[in-house]
Amino acid sequence: MLRIAARVRMTGQIAASSACFVEGGRPTLVDAFERTTGGQPAEVVIVPYQITPCSVITTRLPQQVAELQRRHPYHDIRLTAPIGAHPVVAQLVVQRATEADYIATHPLVAYGIERAYEQDMRRPAQLGYHTGVEHDRARLSSTEFWRPLYSPQQIGLMLVAPAVEQPAWEEPLHELSDQIRRRCHYAAVRAVFTHPHETTAVARTMTECADNGIRYVIVVPCTLLPDPGLHEPLPALIAAARSRHPTTTIILAGYPGYDRRLVHAIVERATQTIARMPLSVAALHV
Secondary structure: OHHOOOOOOOOOOEEEEEEEEEEOEEEEEHHHHHHOOOOOOOEEEEEEOOOOOOOHHHHHHHHHHHHHHHHHHOOEEEEEEOOOHHHHHHHHHHHHHHHHHHHHHHHHHHHOHHHHHHHHOOOOOOHHHOHHHHHHHHHHHHHOOOOOOOOOEEEEEEEEOOOOOHHHHHHHHHHHHHHHHOOOOOOEEEEEEEEEOHHHHHOOOOOOHOOOOOEEEEEEEEEOOHHHHHOHHHHHHHHHHHHHHHOOEEEEEOOOOOOOOOOHHHHHHHHHHHHHOOOOEEEEEE
């Protein structure tokens, strides 16, 4: 977050920028406000670093912004919409899916097994040391192993996000899936919302893919920040789906996370808001 904020400042379109956390982290919104404004009157734009809205962004953050504005009446403080389904986010989701595809197709390269194999050759056989190299080489030569990178396959893409409290908050993820569906050649692109203690959404979508003949599925967690409520239970949900659909290859990709391309989305959100503000110097909080 700090690096993203620094790169926003480096664009030259924002006078000052800082990262902050609404709850459970530092710097807080007040810390970031004081750091970026220095007590001088300024335009302040706050951009929520999220894809889908949540109660923190729609309730607690506006409350904090209102209190900040009350304490600093000579500042013009504006809160933008979350980053949402910006085209940059769609690019990152597809990139994470492609990276996962590549790793699954090249296990010897991706997991450094060649190096492990060399170490294995130097160890005494009686130690029973096993790196899994022969197993992975067998998988490479097996027709059951993941090979979509090299040959036409029907691949499904599943975008998974934490469950939201209101149906309208699901729109950014559906818009994101629509963008990817229009621009890419996945056999199916599905937006799925899951709760830490609820497994039916992922299971139902996986069954739908299998019933439609899709034997390869890439799952991408769609959050810009690590979300324990999604990232911790997701591997178990994927493992359960693999058990139910043994003929379907399911791989879990990384989340979009922190990427310098998101700077463009943040600056775009901020400049659109700044254009409607009366002053000339702006500070930005992400």
